[in-house]
Amino acid sequence: MDTLRAMRLFVRTLELGSLSAAAREAGTTQPTVSKLLAQLEDDLGVRLFERSTRGLSPTEQGQQFYRDARLVLEQYDAAVSAVQGMSGKPSGVLRVNAPVALGQYRLNAIVQQFLAAHPAIEIELILNDRFVDLVEEGVDIAFRLGGALPPDAVGRRLATIPRMLVASSGYLSARGTPATPQDLSGHDFVRFAWTPGNALALFREGEELQVPTSSRYRVNNALAIREALMLGSGIGVCPEWLVRDLLDSGELVRVLPDWSASPQDLYLLYPSRRFQPLRARLFIDFAIDRIRALPGFELPSPAL
Missing domain, CATH: 3.40.190.290 (D-Maltodextrin-Binding Protein; domain 2)
Known part of the structure; x- marks a missing residue:
């Protein structure tokens, strides 16, 4: 069994609330996810989910394993990022969320420039005007115009x-x-x-x-x-x-x-976790430099 893959699917199943949602995100089928999670439970010798007609809910052991598994996966991603940084070839998929107008009118061009500079990275630019849950929807980076920041995200003011x-x-x-x-x-x-x-x-x-x-x-x-x-x-x-x-x-x-x-303040948000993939750190720096050079975006006051 691919233990890392099973751990990722377990984490995302718990965060998204269903096997089908985790399967769609991973580009696989619900039976495949169910089989891998069952194998993971067999390997651990514990039940991670309580299954009922209403869906899945984590057991006490499942909640503890979720916290530990997220830390393990973040550390693994950090190790991969460090190696990629040494090789100079960052890769992988980056999910970016932004308001529709800002994404279409300004960020789309920045994304194209970034992809041209990093041919091994893929970007999914998700545009909508609602406030997304970064963890639940698997978003790596989000741009937000004004409003209160969600408690589960780290925010950085990019511009006024x-x-x-x-x-x-x-x-x-x-x-x-x-x-x-x-x-x-x-x-x-x-x-x-x-x-x-x-x-x-x-x-x-x-x-x-x-x-x-x-x-x-x-x-x-x-x-x-x-x-x-x-x-x-x-x-x-x-x-x-x-x-x-x-x-x-x-x-x-x-x-x-x-x-x-x-x-109005423009914020860049990312999930509150210790480690960020190299591709995310590179995109953050890239986007900040280019957004602040565009007309209509002013550097935020140091006093704010």
Whole structure:
């Protein structure tokens, strides 16, 4: 029996909660996973799972073995990474998660550059706008825009992102250009769906205002907001990285340039574990250098 493989399947079965999920992730079948776990139990001489019609639950011995097995696997991965580092040929699969717009508009190009530099590494770039559980979903690295950090992850602030009011010149010609924040209440406001309330917080040199807005169009995708603003749907708050090119070309115009929305922090997250594969460490360094060189991403304040 391949003991390391069986240990990995055991760990992932427990974390994912089912044999079928672990099998899908490993690219194998549920009977194969079941057989390997049964062999592992025979070798150990203990029952790792209680099996019932409701599914699997770890025994007391299974919970203890899970903690020890994870440590063994992390140490093994660290040893492999060290050897790969000596040979200069890191390899393996790296699972990266990011918000849809950030991944499609900025990270996709960075991933392609990284793959070109490291031909033995494979990357799965998983794009969605929900907060993923890194351990449960087997994610090695995740990018998160703002929000509270999950307790099971280590976070590193990569950049601070200015956010500003923008609109198309066509919309402003038709509806007029706001001269004060209070004028925004008479305009169509394009906003991200699920954002609570209609009040918009604006800031200027220590001054803060809460401005009511009216949103006839709400959408849960930043790229859709970008396009809607280009089409003249209204005024919206956008992170600078998303619209910097449109501002430079004149397709969008900054509204109330003395005022800004609260900035957004970009974090890089990875599971809270002692060891990281060499491929993950290489990608982290690679991504940090390139993201911070892009327009719209500012170095975070040392005081934060």
